[in-house]
Amino acid sequence: xxxxxxPYIKPDQKVTELTIRAVILGAILSIVLSAANAYFGLFxxxxxxxxxxxxxxxxxxxxxxxxxxxxxxxxxxxxxxxGESLAAGVIFTIPALILMGYWEDxxxxxxxxxxxxxxxxGILFTIPLRKALIVKEKLKFPEGIATxxxxxxxxxxxxxxxxxxxxxxxxxxxKLSEGAMKLWTGVFEKGTILKGKAFLYFGxxxxxxxxxxGYIVGLxxxxxxxxxxxxxxxxxxxxxxxxxxxxxxxxxxDAGYSVWxxxxxxxxxxxxxxxxxxxxxxxxSSLKTAFQSGVEAFRKxxxxxxxxxxxxxxxxxxxxxxxxxxxxxxxxxxxLSEIENVGITAFxxxxxxxxxxxxxxxxGYMAGLxxxxxxxxxxxxxxxxxxxxxxxxxxxxxxxxxxxxxGAILIGAVVCCAAAIAGDNMQDLKAGHxxxxxxxxxQIMQVVGVIAGAVAIAPVLSYLLEAYGIGPxxxxxxxxxxxxxxxxxxxVATGIFGxxxxxxxxxxGGIIGAIIIAIDQYLAKINAxxxxxxxxxxxxxxxxxxxxSAIFVGGVxxxxxxxxxxxxxxxxxxxxxxxxxxxxxxxAGLLIASGLITGEALMGIMxxxxxxxxxxxxxxxxxxxxxxxxxxxxLFIFIIYFLIHIMKKVYKxx
Numbered sequence: 001x002x003x004x005x006x007p008y009i010k011p012d013q014k015v016t017e018l019t020i021r022a023v024i025l026g027a028i029l030s031i032v033l034s035a036a037n038a039y040f041g042l043f044x045x046x047x048x049x050x051x052x053x054x055x056x057x058x059x060x061x062x063x064x065x066x067x068x069x070x071x072x073x074x075x076x077x078x079x080x081x082x083g084e085s086l087a088a089g090v091i092f093t094i095p096a097l098i099l100m101g102y103w104e105d106x107x108x109x110x111x112x113x114x115x116x117x118x119x120x121x122g123i124l125f126t127i128p129l130r131k132a133l134i135v136k137e138k139l140k141f142p143e144g145i146a147t148x149x150x151x152x153x154x155x156x157x158x159x160x161x162x163x164x165x166x167x168x169x170x171x172x173x174x175k176l177s178e179g180a181m182k183l184w185t186g187v188f189e190k191g192t193i194l195k196g197k198a199f200l201y202f203g204x205x206x207x208x209x210x211x212x213x214g215y216i217v218g219l220x221x222x223x224x225x226x227x228x229x230x231x232x233x234x235x236x237x238x239x240x241x242x243x244x245x246x247x248x249x250x251x252x253x254d255a256g257y258s259v260w261x262x263x264x265x266x267x268x269x270x271x272x273x274x275x276x277x278x279x280x281x282x283x284x285s286s287l288k289t290a291f292q293s294g295v296e297a298f299r300k301x302x303x304x305x306x307x308x309x310x311x312x313x314x315x316x317x318x319x320x321x322x323x324x325x326x327x328x329x330x331x332x333x334x335x336l337s338e339i340e341n342v343g344i345t346a347f348x349x350x351x352x353x354x355x356x357x358x359x360x361x362x363x364g365y366m367a368g369l370x371x372x373x374x375x376x377x378x379x380x381x382x383x384x385x386x387x388x389x390x391x392x393x394x395x396x397x398x399x400x401x402x403x404x405x406x407g408a409i410l411i412g413a414v415v416c417c418a419a420a421i422a423g424d425n426m427q428d429l430k431a432g433h434x435x436x437x438x439x440x441x442x443q444i445m446q447v448v449g450v451i452a453g454a455v456a457i458a459p460v461l462s463y464l465l466e467a468y469g470i471g472p473x474x475x476x477x478x479x480x481x482x483x484x485x486x487x488x489x490x491x492v493a494t495g496i497f498g499x500x501x502x503x504x505x506x507x508x509g510g511i512i513g514a515i516i517i518a519i520d521q522y523l524a525k526i527n528a529x530x531x532x533x534x535x536x537x538x539x540x541x542x543x544x545x546x547x548x549s550a551i552f553v554g555g556v557x558x559x560x561x562x563x564x565x566x567x568x569x570x571x572x573x574x575x576x577x578x579x580x581x582x583x584x585x586x587x588a589g590l591l592i593a594s595g596l597i598t599g600e601a602l603m604g605i606m607x608x609x610x611x612x613x614x615x616x617x618x619x620x621x622x623x624x625x626x627x628x629x630x631x632x633x634x635l636f637i638f639i640i641y642f643l644i645h646i647m648k649k650v651y652k653x654x
Contacts, residue, residue, distance in 0.1 A: 017072055034083035053164055053594040058076035071438075090413070102402050114417070121418045134368075163646070167592040167594060171598065204546055208639045214551035214558070267512060267541050270505065274510045332349045356415050378485055386492050405496070464608050470482075512541075
């Protein structure tokens with residue numbers, strides 16, 4: 001596909017773009033999608049891009065207005081996806097303060113200001129990168145291209161919203177039946193320990209949303225996540241139980257979880273730390289280019305709103321520099337309130353600004369190369385927290401471990417929000433570049449999306465904390481949101497300050513990560529289609545196996561569909577018609593999958609509201625499950641069949 005042809009809307013064309021309705025709709029979708037991603041990220045440890053679902057919803061709503069345009073729709077999805085990305089930055093880091101007991105609740109002012117400042121800094125840091133990476137270097141930005149193509153298709157095909165609705169209804173009803181009405185248990189798992197030594201286990205979470213994640217990321221990544229789970233549950237835990245015995249007085253499944261929670265999951269910590277630093281090493285040349293491009297753009301940019309070409313109008317650099325200075329103030333005050341030392345607080349703020357710009361440049365550049373979905377945000381965030389913790393430990397000592405670890409988490413939170421926003425926003429700006437959007441108007445809508453998402457995220461997290469709890473699931477609280485990524489950040493920060501981190505497991509995990517990196521380098525050398533990015537395996541090691549296996553099922557579905565497309569291509573008489581049918585089918589599948597994720601997440605939040613406001617008992621929810629997991633497993637299989645069937649049916653449509 002030629003992505004460098006003339007924009008869809010020419011610079012001299014006058015079309016509707018930045019409107020009050022676009023601002024309102026973009027803000028609403030930002031709130032909804034950021035809330036959904038917050039829930040799902042705490043549940044599964046992963047988030048997904050909302051650009052295409054937001055674009056489809058926008059097209060469906062704005063179609064009712066005669067003067068709406070493709071550029072107006074693009075602005076709406078720009079704001080919506082900013083809120084979704086901000087949620088990822090927040091839930092990967094800030095819940096760590098709850099897990100370590102430093103916070104008892106999500107302080108509204110501090111949570112909102114961290115999210116707001118980090119998100120806006122991410123936008124400001126990417127403004128000078130637009131011309132450098134999109135216009136000059138012409139990086140591909142795959143999600144940006146996909147979003148622009150969906151918007152173009154939407155000009156003539158408006159019926160795809162129904163697939164998003166199908167997925168949303170199925171995901172929501174499934175969550176309602178399992179999570180509120182308790183018609184079945186949400187996990188199918190079996191385990192045994194033979195002769196007290198041989199541990200055998202299988203489990204799968206019956207969540208259609210997890211299958212949808214696997215479908216979206218594809219078989220390669222889904223398999224690597226499953227491989228990580230297999231390393232934990234089919235290799236490390238059996239070896240540990242064989243050598244040291246199983247915990248007594250509990251079932252085989254509980255024994256496996258006990259060993260995994262106390263020891264084996266820290267293999268993932270080690271692999272993630274190695275993966276995070278390898279991400280920086282492996283992209284060192286790209287990092288240098290991105291950093292130089294950013295600095296050069298800051299130094300030379302003469303952009304102003306008086307430039308002739310509408311499609312070349314960025315926010316003036318004077319505004320950018322002022323904005324960065326303004327955003328540092330609330331961050332400094334938050335750090336000061338926690339650390340209570342002006343010198344160390346100033347140091348933290350300096351580290352945050354340097355790391356924020358550095359990793360925003362990395363995120364923007366990597367999004368252009370491999371896409372936002374494969375961007376190593378969690379890896380560079382771990383590298384930030386680890387480095388910040390070491391520096392703070394040297395400055396503060398390790399006597400006040402809680403405050404030092406919290407300081408490292410707070411630095412990581414701002415950097416993670418900035419990097420997450422930077423990668424996503426560069427995708428949006430790429431879509432705008434192809435469509436002929438006005439850059440500064442997109443940047444305004446990015447700020448709208450960040451503000452809306454930041455205002456809503458703290459109450460959502462508070463409701464989820466009160467309703468479900470955040471932390472390891474227990475018999476007393478089996479529905480707790482485990483927040484895998486935040487738990488990982490907490491482990492690293494507290495471990496540096498003398499926590500009880502099992503460093504032997506972290507070291508072994510680092511060795512596993514190094515082995516995976518070596519294998520991936522070999523695969524790259526022989527130009528293999530299959531690759532092994534270490535962070536995907538590390539996430540799989542750290543996640544509960546039930547999540548890994550469900551994601552893998554989604555990857556298998558993606559593989560089945562690709563095989564189907566290949567078979568149809570061989571039998572097709574018209575290659576162009578085949579490609580059109582394939583694109584139509586893929587789009588339907590993506591929207592169903594996005595709907596499954598969004599529907600389940602929003603229903604989870606609605607159930608949380610019922611619990612918090614004490615309506616749960618009135619509608620007789622949260623009773624003991626009526627059945628075990630079999631009814632859910634049957635419906636789970638049916639939903640998988642439905643997804644495959646719909647995609648094949650859409651492909652065959654004339």
